[in-house]
Amino acid sequence: MQAGRRLPREDLILISGFGVWPLFSNSISMEAGAQCRQLDIDCSRAADRAFWQAMPVNVAKRWGGRMPKLTRTWCCHPAGEGAWCLDVITALIEGHTEARRAMVAEKRREAERRGEEADIADGSLTAITFEAAELSQEEMLSVGRINPILPPVHAPPPSLPALTSISGLTAHHRGIGSRGWRVPSLQRVQAHEHVDTLGPLVSSSRCLRAFDVSSTVDQKAEVLEQVPVAAERHQGPLANLEGIGPIETRGVLFNLQELDGWASELQLILVARGCCRSLRSLKVKLVDEAMVSHPVFLFAEDLQEFANAVCVDNVPLTLTGGVGIFDLVLLQSALFPPASSPILKTVLRQLAQQAAQVSVGLNSTLSTPLDTPTPAMLDLARGLAFDKATRVLVANIDSLLQAPAAPPAPAPGLAAVAIIEEMQPIPQASALVISERMTAAVGIELASKMPNLQQLLVNSIPKGEAVRIADAIGCDSRSGELSLVHLVPAGVTDVVEFACRSLRSLMQLSCEMVVLNLLGLDAATRDLLESAVPDHEQLAYVCGTIIVLQHDDNKLSIAHRRS
Structure with missing residues (x-):
């Protein structure tokens, strides 16, 4: 390099960006820092990782002071490891704030001496972004400085007047919220999880638009209540707020007590700080696998009240997370509102789309089902699409089976049947379980909505009725499996004859497999049955088919396959 030669601005930026300032003279490093606009601190490359991990905090602050x-x-x-080198990052940023404040003061003094106004903004740093990188196990061995002690906080607190966005935060970054940074122009805060120290940070903003943090209503309230309340006849600090991030729910769809005043406190906090019908999106994240039942009405009612107070009209609502069981009985519940609110319709439709299992009857004791569905119930049922459900269960409903001599027929007046008739097909569901004390008509109607039905499991129903149910469903036209779970009646002494007689009844159906599960067999009875059937061929001769014996500690299964 020739003495006295001035490096181009582009070269100076490269020098500052790659962290090689110690290789150059102090004048070059100062000029490089003065030209630096973006600083990248990257852990993905071994050399960079080692460089930042070795940097002393006082050096980091001095470097920040050059930018x-x-x-x-x-x-x-x-x-x-979100806290990786967080002490270095903090020192760099706070060093920058001191340098910026000093530079602005000097520029303004110079302008004042000339009798001019200085055309320079108080701040320049507009965005702080954190991002995670997946490192291999071998690379992680060289990772250090993952839980550093941050440098002491000095008065006055650092000011970042131009900062509009800070994103990618995790709970590991909680130390940043405790620095006392003043960020009056902050518009967006984004975090992947609750960070309990964000209150002081967002409270200094006067134009917050997005609080994009996945947290519960209580956690959001804990942070946002630290924002000053709106002065009388003045616009509040949250008047421009458009989003509050996903609202996490833990068990809220199970527990009526959890739903009592579910979002009322957060609603009051937002309104008091100027957020009045400004939120443009509403997101709910189901943290636990939910079972959709009667409490969903109260959940939707509270959510609708919350939306009416702080959201724009027709606010888009998105629900994410796991839904285990969707109970159709809620659609015939006396708790069902006379007219479905927009939020209730959206909630039920999105929950239905994510449900892994559809049921009829679980928790039916919470509310007496109506005999006749209302128009609102039928209208909502038409909009439900269970695209992901793979299993359907009918249980805990009083049986409406007719006399054993007559085949079961759908009961037109049964609300569940009328509702199911309006539903869309359940394309992925391959298993239908019909349990004791169930309504045969409900199971038959559900089967008509299952084009992919391959397995029918009938629990604790006399085999004659089970055969009639399977016949009504159309097992003769389906290639699938019928399983009959049956408790061996008291007084049966010849278990082998009982099993074979049961199989003969089930063999009337043209299924690829028929499984008879005999429950309640003690060890002596199992031994008796196995000793009476020494090999498969003998039992195959009795039944005229190929028989496979299967058993475990508490039951014996006899499977009949067509040869």
């Missing part, structure tokens, strides 16, 4: 024009900071940390 008064910095506009963006990006930190790529190892996945799961």
